[in-house]
Amino acid sequence: MSNYTKAEALLDKSIALAVTAGNLPVEQALRLARAQLVLDLCQYADHNRSVDVEADLEASQSNLDPLETLTWWLRWQELSGLLGAVTGDTQRMISTAESSLKHVTNVLEQAESFAEKAEYLSRLSFIADLGILGYLSEAGPPAGLRFARRVFARLIGSETAVFQTPEGVAELYLLNPVTPDWCGVLVSAGESCTFYELESVGKDFWNEAIDELRPGFFSGMSALRQPGGTGQFADLLEEWVLAASGALGPVLTDLHDADYKEIVVFAFGGWCTVPVSALQLPGPQGSALIEQAAIAHGPDQFVAHEPRLDRVLHVVDARLTEAKAETKMLQSFAKEVVTCTVRRDVQAVLGEGQAFDCIHFTTHGEHDFDHLEGVGIRCADDELLTARWFFENAKLKGGPLVCLAACQTGLSDFANLPHETFGLPMAFLAAGASAVIGTQWPVDDVATRLLITRFYLELKSGCSTAESLRRAQLWLRNADDASLEDASTGAMRFSSFDGNWQNPDLPPFSHAYFWAGFVLHRA
Incomplete structure (x- = not known):
């Protein structure tokens, strides 16, 4: 008998005892533990037992809420979303993520320390990630990106009512590389979404830049600590801008041709060190991106807010x-x-x-x-x-x-x-x-x-x-x-x-x- 089988048998007996004793909280906790165990078997041992997981989730759902039973409510949400991912049920992934998103404020307000808040954010982000995957599979990249932005804003406590990209505005997602030799970049505007696979700016590029083996921002920061450092930093910054402009050439060409008036940048990883406003547009004039468009960095909801200085x-x-x-x-x-x-x-x-x-x-x-x-x-x-x-x-x-x-x-x-x-x-x-x-x-x-x-x-x-x-x-x-x-x-x-x-x-x-x-x- 495998350890999984022994553990499931023990959980079966414990659940039966809890039911007999009428102890609902203990029964719910045990059912969620069994749901996790069986779901592991579905994921890693190719067992076809999603119906059993579904049954335990249904039986343990009553009276779970983020105010009174936060730990078990979060666990239920995680397992529900994960069940959707394992079975390919995108609607379940989406609905679970949407349900969790409604209660973000209630969850985070219960955190008593920075570490506890970080844990809650991490668990909510996991549920949201499954929802993003659901939207990507169900309705394509634009829907996935819109939900991702909504999640990001909600997690930091911002208003989530308005998320339509206005006319003439593009979103530029500079993503963390996941391979040594290339990086992904997304440009989203309205219902269109274009993915660019950029060579030469993968993990190797960024590791070399951070380790100061490549001229640019990081080697420039070290130069600032030396005599005459400002001039050295300025020269290295210029090389950094040219390197980023060259790597982003196809993206900048399309942004230039589309003539967007505002670009909202979501810069992940080392991309946050690139001065996007100074990127050089293609062409003999070599004009900077800021000459064409205003630049803002996300999260961004396009909610009208009239600035005042009273x-x-x-x-x-x-x-x-x-x-x-x-x-x-x-x-x-x-x-x-x-x-x-x-x-x-x-x-x-x-x-x-x-x-x-x-x-x-x-x-x-x-x-x-x-x-x-x-x-x-x-x-x-x-x-x-x-x-x-x-x-x-x-x-x-x-x-x-x-x-x-x-x-x-x-x-x-x-x-x-x-x-x-x-x-x-x-x-x-x-x-x-x-x-x-x-x-x-x-x-x-x-x-x-x-x-x-x-x-x-x-x-x-x-x-x-x-x-x-x-x-x-x-x-x-x-x-x-x-x-x-x-x-x-x-x-x-x-x-x-x-x-x-x-x-x-x-x-x-x-x-x-x-x-x-x-x-x-x-x-």
């Missing part, structure tokens, strides 16, 4: 060279500016749920590629305000815009699965922000102030957040000395400049280093 929270470190100028700039835009400097005060304001239209950080930012706890904002008292704290404690009322005018605040924890989408942008969106502007690398102080000032001006004129950022980036890239003089505080060009790598015949901030690292995450 009441602003300014988290500021007065030691920064542009702190005084940014304070003056915010006071010129807003009716009320509330200022915080030390971590304790910032936590008090954001933890108690005060309403702000905009939260602007003039601070240092930190991103540790090897340690999740190293992602955060360094306050004026040198204390680190971590992404984890925002995720667990911040309550942002009114859907404020969050502007992280600090270094590397737009990156995710892509190197540490399953946290590849976790970082400051996701933490703020989960806390209630409507949009987050962050950066991909250590940005120049003067360029940051000039760009963000222009961004707020465009917002005040009525432009959307994505279009405002696009216009601000193009303005900074193209601005000549005369234009910059009007917006200058005396330091007209750059503050992190440490070498003569700028071409004096070009506009002062024309290099992608100054403008392309600003990214918009919108929910």
